[in-house]
Amino acid sequence: MIPLSWYLIFSTALFCVGLFGVLARKNAIGILMGVELMLNAVNLNLLAFWSYLYAAQMNGLVFVAIVFITASAEVAVGLALIISVYRCRRIVVADEMTELRG
Amino acid sequence: MAVIQIVFILVAVVTIISAGMVVSVRSMVHAALWLVLALLGVAALFALLQVRFFPVVQVLVYIGAIATLIIVAVMLTRQVMQDVGSQLNSNWWLAAFVSVTLFIGMVWALSNWPGMMTTTRAVPPGGEDIVAFGKALTDPAGFVIPFEVASVLLLGALIGAIFLATERKEKQG
Numbered sequence: 496m497i498p499l500s501w502y503l504i505f506s507t508a509l510f511c512v513g514l515f516g517v518l519a520r521k522n523a524i525g526i527l528m529g530v531e532l533m534l535n536a537v538n539l540n541l542l543a544f545w546s547y548l549y550a551a552q553m554n555g556l557v558f559v560a561i562v563f564i565t566a567s568a569e570v571a572v573g574l575a576l577i578i579s580v581y582r583c584r585r586i587v588v589a590d591e592m593t594e595l596r597g
Numbered sequence: 598m599a600v601i602q603i604v605f606i607l608v609a610v611v612t613i614i615s616a617g618m619v620v621s622v623r624s625m626v627h628a629a630l631w632l633v634l635a636l637l638g639v640a641a642l643f644a645l646l647q648v649r650f651f652p653v654v655q656v657l658v659y660i661g662a663i664a665t666l667i668i669v670a671v672m673l674t675r676q677v678m679q680d681v682g683s684q685l686n687s688n689w690w691l692a693a694f695v696s697v698t699l700f701i702g703m704v705w706a707l708s709n710w711p712g713m714m715t716t717t718r719a720v721p722p723g724g725e726d727i728v729a730f731g732k733a734l735t736d737p738a739g740f741v742i743p744f745e746v747a748s749v750l751l752l753g754a755l756i757g758a759i760f761l762a763t764e765r766k767e768k769q770g
Contacts, residue, residue, distance in 0.1 A: 496717075496718075499714070503713070509635075512613065515696040518688075519685045520620065525684065528620075535659075539643070542651060547715050550718070550725070557740045557743065563654060569754075570666060571754045571757075572758050572761070581673070
């Protein structure tokens with residue numbers, strides 16, 4: 496059987512790869528892709544703990560479902576923001592979005 | 598080594614490699630396609646956990662909706678971000694340092710936890726009880742309030758996305 500540690504180490508690695516994408520990508524859509532990877536790592540972690548230790552309760556599954564819903568809402572609003580900024584200013588690079596600097 | 602362990606290692610390696618390509622490849626369309634492969638790998642790992650509902654949700658919601666949305670957005674914003682030059686900002690080495698340090702620290706913290714090598718599963722062999730999950734979501738003593746708040750959140754996101762992405766010509770003149 497697969498030990499729990501394999502799932503935990505794998506999801507940690509996936510989370511760190513996503514974190515690198517969020518911190519290092521120039522393109523705002525690339526940053527959103529990194530966030531997706533991080534959310535997937537968190538979901539895998541939650542489901543692994545639920546499946547190995549707490550399968551009698553429904554809390555873990557409900558939490559994973561809420562993460563799915565929040566991720567889809569976040570992507571919809573984030574991409575709408577990026578396309579809106581692109582339409583006004585013709586940029587998608589996060590470093591150049593300096594309109595609110597004051 | 599059992600067959601299921603070999604399957605796990607193969608899927609995990611493919612997923613990590615495609616996640617690395619998502620954050621490092623130059624063309625954004627290629628990055629979005631690698632993202633689809635990474636999400637499919639995570640769905641396969643969900644299935645290996647003997648969960649039956651969430652691999653389907655992963656394929657439907659993530660690959661069917663979110664990845665398609667990202668590909669469309671990449672194609673809409675394509676011509677300004679020509680795929681030349683570096684796609685990483687100048688502090689990428691700092692980001693790599695933070696990520697590697699976090700990984701080492703998390704693995705070290707996890708290795709001190711005694712439940713790390715658990716191999717017995719609490720989930721029954723046939724998968725989760727999907728009827729109990731559905732009842733818990735609509736039970737007033739269970740999770741009906743988070744469920745309703747999530748549906749209001751989705752409605753708000755829908756209206757907000759339409760409001761943000763609509764072109765308002767009368768204000769631009």
